[in-house]
Amino acid sequence: MARWRFWKRKPRAPRMTPEVREIHNHARKHYNAKEYSKAEPYLRELLKFNPIDEWALDVLSRLLMNTNRQGEAIHFLEKLNVPGPDQSTFQTRLARCHFNASDYSETINILQSKIYENTIDDDDWDLLRRSLPRDLNQQEIDNFWVNLAEANLKFPQIDIEMIRIDLQESQLSEAAQRIQRVTMDTGDIQLSDKWKLELVKVLLEQGTPNIAEQIIRDIPENTPEYTKILIKIKRDLGDNESALQTAQSALEKKSDHGVMFAAMRLAWDLGSMEEVVSFAERIIVDKPTQRVAHRFRLRALVKIGDVSRIESAVEDSLNQLPDFIEAHRVMIDIYFHEYEDWKRVNHHCEAILKVDPKDRRALCHLIHSLLRMEEYREVEKLIEKSTKFHPDNDEIDLTSAHAHWKMEDKTKHIERINRMLTRHNLEPIYSIAENQSISVENLRCDAPSTSMENIPLVSIIMTVYGRDEFLDVAIDSILNQSHQKIELIVVDDCSPDDAFEYLQKRASKEPKMRVLQVEQNGGTYCAKNSAISIANGDYVGFMDSDDWTHPQRIQRQVQAIHNTDHKAVCHSYFRINEFGDIFYKGVGAIRLACISLLAKRSVFEKIGHFDSMRVGADTEYIERIKAAYGDEAVLHEPVPSMFMLNHSTSLTGGGRFQISWRSITGPRLEHHSSFRSWHKKIRFADQTPYVEFPLRVRPYTIPEEMIAGDLHWKEGVPLFSERIKSRNERWWMGAESAPWQGQISEKSAGLLYAKQQGIQTPKLLWSGENLEDLPKLADLPKRIVIKPSKGYSAHNVLCLVNGKNVLDESYWDDEKIQTQFGTDQFLQRVKPKWMVEEFLKPESLSEDEKIPRDWKFYCFGEEIALIHVVLRNSTVDKSANIHHYFTSDLRQLQRRVCTSRPVPADPLFFPDCWDEMVTQVKKLGKKLGCFMRIDMYATERGPVFGEFTPTPEGGEGFTEWADRYLATFWKGVEGVEN
Missing domain, CATH: 3.90.550.10 (Spore Coat Polysaccharide Biosynthesis Protein SpsA; Chain A)
Known part of the structure; x- marks a missing residue:
């Protein structure tokens, strides 16, 4: 409806006479009743009386668009495209009219002007995105958006397209900045939920579902297409079970074709072919000619393999879609491979060729079928015809070669294969067989050596x-x-x-x-x-x-x-x-x-x-x-x-x-x-x-009959953490004392045992039952380690240089040692011996390290399953400590072993004393004859024994992978079979 314009004087419209008023009323009545053929003459009569009658121009343009006469409508809409409060509305209709008339270039021009005039709305953006690929190639489309972005026009829709372009060109930092800008809901750019979802679609298209997943969290679930897109995100992230739950939950509430399509594709990914068929048939009931649903149904039924169901579905598909080539292809495969019914094969091939006379697959199948029927003359004609249609097609060449072989054209089959090989710049082959068979033992080729x-x-x-x-x-x-x-x-x-x-x-x-x-x-x-x-x-x-x-x-x-x-x-x-x-x-x-x-x-x-x-x-x-x-x-x-x-x-x-x-x-x-x-x-x-x-640990499940080897972890096998907790109860909490291997986990006993086996140990400066007997610091060397014989990690261990603990930069004196250790609840409970050792120095190549690296070997007898290497930089900030893990084949792991310890980015090199260290560890492991973690240090004096740890981490904190991996080494009760 026309509105007053205050900023421009318009020619005064002629006063409406009773006759004109009556024409006007007739036009309105018939238009509102959708009696367009009756309304149109009255509208045109009004324009004869007043060519600039805005109401008549407006209504007549709508009528023409509704009756699919876009070209005529454009003429009247152009008259309405003048400055005023309704100009933007008329421009939108004009753009849509050009679009419906397939004049996409003019559609783009009109909408581009609306962008610069800042009058474009959501419907206009939708129309623009539909128009661009119909008129421009992808590079031209990208240039269109880049030019708008360089004009500093602030529209989130431009940013979304630029994000797509940045991701395509691997401009990741630029894309990240734009994503942050359009999703922050601050500043000049405000992104509606609808356009946030469009951004999510772009991110999915560009292969970044992890970013899309973060953005969709802030979009209301009732936003159109939300559920369908959420399913796709989860599917792309490999979270198929959650995606299926989302689809089922949504479909329980209401039937939605978008969600149903998403669920159908998800079922295909999961290999659930009966569900694919079910979803496809639900769609087909509502939309009998939906080709994608028909295609999925047929493909799923082929996987299921029930020929009678396939034939029934093909018949239904061809009734709804007579030109549905894929249905004919399925029947060709059935009659070719299951029944060898060559006449039926021919029938379906010819049906395809009526739709597409050059269809390569139908031509090849028809040649093979006629060959089986020994219709050699027809085969030769079809070879000639197919070659004319597809002169450079490998399948046509191989089908023709096979036909010549079966028709006993002694050399033509090899000529046809060489025709194909020559096209790929490969030297020709020949056969040494008398009958020129190309079975592999007869093949030869004289290609020159490089x-x-x-x-x-x-x-x-x-x-x-x-x-x-x-x-x-x-x-x-x-x-x-x-x-x-x-x-x-x-x-x-x-x-x-x-x-x-x-x-x-x-x-x-x-x-x-x-x-x-x-x-x-x-x-x-x-x-x-x-x-x-x-x-x-x-x-x-x-x-x-x-x-x-x-x-x-x-x-x-x-x-x-x-x-x-x-x-x-x-x-x-x-x-x-x-x-x-x-x-x-x-x-x-x-x-x-x-x-x-x-x-x-x-x-x-x-x-x-x-x-x-x-x-x-x-x-x-x-x-x-x-x-x-x-x-x-x-x-x-x-x-x-x-x-x-x-x-x-x-x-x-x-x-x-x-x-x-x-x-x-x-x-x-x-x-x-x-x-x-x-x-x-x-x-x-x-x-x-x-x-x-x-x-040893499968990253994904596979059918049992496909598995090779017997080392991998199987469901029901006790986890490593369960083994360690069981040992903890048997050795430390039961009525019987721990076996001798458990008793040497006490540090002083472990040092003595290692020394008896000829393994180098730290120099023991003092050992005693009572903390009060500890020598004064002034009477000890400048570099010392003070520790209890029982403990875990680096708890209550002091690595002192001139009284300063290098692990936390704290200073200690005799009084502080007595006070702090004397009141520690853990130490009061376990009543350990106290030890003062030399403070070992790292290898010369590692002099910048505060203490020698701790190499912890998870040993099952003499077999090393896992190596944990610790560089302790702090007892205060555990994140400052660096943990590397290696498998038994000395490969540095790029996955977490303990949930709380990140994987270091930098590689770790083995110490100079590595071979000697491994030999000593295997020697100790063999003597122990059970599972034991054996800790060693790489020092300037070579490998030095640290301690035995029978229950590492107390069995806590291992990742699922590590828990299963270590479990595969455990045999018998204590980790090694006798």
Whole structure:
């Protein structure tokens, strides 16, 4: 409705005559009744009487927009776009009209002017964000927002887009400043709950759910889309159980499609396929043509594997969506792999080709189907047609190659494969078989070798179980690589035949080949792990023992990631059976070749080993690299350099863990769901990606049948803390006295025992029962340690230099010692002996340290399970003390062992006396024959014994990981089996 304008004189409108008033009333009546065809003539009549009648222009423009005549409406809205109190409203409608007319450029221009005029509202911002991608490419969109930001326009919507841009460009400090500014609710920028949620969406899109989670806490739960986005945040953080609870709670209150979609995707992540189907069908009931819901339902049913349910769902989907190609694809897979009903395959292929005549998958499946029907003439026509449509497609080449082989075109199949290889700049192959079969034992390639100068050493690890007839094929294909600076490490996984002896004999003639055998069979990934630690290469890669790889594979892989930010590279594979047939299923013949992984040595140092499992660990490892370094860290070059043998006994080609046309299902699907949840915690919750070998504590759960090895902690096994508390009760609180190992935990007794074993101990200056007999400080050396024979940590220990305690900078005299220690309740209760020792000096390289580092060895007999290194800087400020932890293989842990002790950022180097110290610790541990923590000092005199601690930390404060890890070493009652 028009309003008075006070700032501009307008032409006086003609006085409304009775006739005009009647026209006006008719127009109003019919418009309000939505009788647009009747209202329109009256409105146009009014404009003839007065061309600038604001009411008529306003209503007629609305009528035209409501009847989808945007172009005509624009003409009238432009007349209304004049300065005045309603100009902003008319500009919004004009912008929307241009948008509906697909004139996105003009929409953007109008809304941009509203930004500069400071008249833009939330609806305008929504329209602008929808318009930009329809008119501009992403770089132009980013430039649009950057220009607005540089104009110093203060709108939170601009800041939100700049946060997105900053995160994309890794400008993290700039992004953090903007986030703080728009979320503080102070100053010029006030962000509404709606736009805070938009910020959360941007943060999710840019892979920062941890920041999004902090912001959404301050947004009311009744904000539209809140629950859906909260579920996504929890899902992205790997907190799937909490996300599922949020979804279920929300859906109990009301049915919401947004939440239902979020719950459906979450159920997919969890591998709960029946729930996926349930959510999808609830959506389809309300929205029968919702393609995403139909797609999820079909994919979930395929995982479940009930063919009758799949067929019913396909029929329903095609009734609602006749052009739904994915439904036809599912039926193609069923009729191709389950029923071998080639006519039905043809029917569904042709249905897809009616929608998209160039659909590559349908063309390939149709060729294979016609081939099975021996319709060779049709096959040849279709090969020609497909090649014309897709002249540079690897799948078309492989399908054609297979067809030529089956039609016995003796050389055409190899020509077609070489056509593909040439496209990838790989040398052609040939077959030495009389019938030109490309089964892996017949393949040859004359690729030239590269120079040995200035190229990195590459270690290739191959595992073997049994002397397979194709073993030499695999070995030769690595030794014959064009990249000649190679070491091939072949690991025999306790073969039941003479494979190891054969490998040793072959290695004696091959300088590039090394052979080892593991102690017990644990599967290919455990065998690979045993070789990783001895690999010398700058790069480490892998190879199966029954495949053939192109001789230029390693050369190409090294070239692809050398001197780049990529951490690893994979190529692609296709499968060939013993008869030379190329295997085709699902999306095609070509897949990512996990076994082709080639990674920089630093990757293994950071993320460790393959998970100790029977199958599927290579997929997890590749995705773990991405979780640790970012998605771009692993380069997938789609180079088909791996020619892999397909037979029924391979992990992916057959058997109980085979990957069928249904892709991963069963245990493999459970595994994927579990490790991906853990990987999200690596990305966003600072969990370490490192996996130890041998694996003692699993970072995520996997199906029991996939587990390899028997060292890992299992549910129901007593925790280390429980063992220590049990010992504490038996040794110190029971009716019987502690065994002799417990009695030497008293410091003076421990020193005496260590000395009797030939271990160096601190020089004892005085020892006595009564504190009152303690010598005067004036009669003692300047550097001394005064301590009770019983105690914990550094409690009641004085490290004095000229009377000053170096641990807290306090000064002590004889009177203070007698007063403070004499009234200590703990000391009064335990009545210890008192000791005065020399104050040891650190190694010369550590002279800046106040006291020698305390090296605490968690020993189970002579086996060292954990090493805790303490640099005590203060007894007052415990946070000033630095705690490093090492595993039994001397790897510094990047995870907490005690909940209260952070992981130091700086590495710690082993002392010069390390080897001697370890020898002495193992000697003591063997004598003790039980669990004991043995404490040593690294001093200028070498390793010096500290004390025995049978109940470290009192069993309190260990992290879940440490509690389980140490529990796996405990055997019998006291930690070591006799």
